Amino acid sequence: MKGFKEFWKFWKNDCPPCAKMPQFDPKQNNLKPLAMAESGKRLKVCRVIGGRGVCARLAHMGIYPGVEMELLCGGCDSPCIVKVHNVTISLGRGVSQKIMVEEIGR
Numbered sequence: 630m631k632g633f634k635e636f637w638k639f640w641k642n643d644c645p646p647c648a649k650m651p652q653f654d655p656k657q658n659n660l661k662p663l664a665m666a667e668s669g670k671r672l673k674v675c676r677v678i679g680g681r682g683v684c685a686r687l688a689h690m691g692i693y694p695g696v697e698m699e700l701l702c703g704g705c706d707s708p709c710i711v712k713v714h715n716v717t718i719s720l721g722r723g724v725s726q727k728i729m730v731e732e733i734g735r
Contacts (some may be wrong), residue, residue, distance in 0.1 A: 633691060659732070663709055664725035666700050672730040673697050679727045690718055692728065 660675055674696050677684050687693065691714045701717065703709040709725040711718050720728075 633688065633693070660729045661731075662726040663700070663711070663720070663728040663730050664703065664722055666703055666730055666732070668700055668703050670700050670732050671697060671734045672700055673733045674728060675731055676729040677727055678729060683724065683727060687724070687728070691716065692718075697733065698730075 663672070666672055674692060674694050676694055677687055677692070679687075684693075692698070692711075696713060698711045698713040701710040701712055703711075703725070706722065708722065709720045711720060
C-alpha cells in the first residue's frame with residue numbers, strides 16, 4: 630500500500646489488516662512495541678494491536694502498517710514523540726505499546 634487512501638479503501642472494505650496478520654514471535658521477527666524502542670531510530674510500523682477504533686485513529690494520524698517513522702523521544706515513561714509524514718505527533722504510553730515496530734536504521 631502506498632498511501633493513506635489505499636489503506637483506508639482496503640480497511641473500509643475489509644477487516645483491519647492487523648487483525649488478519651498471523652501471530653508473531655517477537656524473538657524471531659525483531660518486533661517490539663514503540664514504547665520500548667530507542668530514541669533517534671528509524672522504525673517501520675509492522676502491526677497495530679487494537680480494535681477498529683484504535684486502528685482508525687492511528688491511520689487517520691498516518692500511522693498504519695508499512696509506514697516509516699522516526700522516534701524523536703521514547704523509551705521512558707513519558708509519551709512517545711514520533712515524526713511521521715513530516716508531522717510530529719505525541720502518543721501516549723498505552724497507544725505506544727499497541728504499535729509494533731521494527732528498526733530499519735538510524
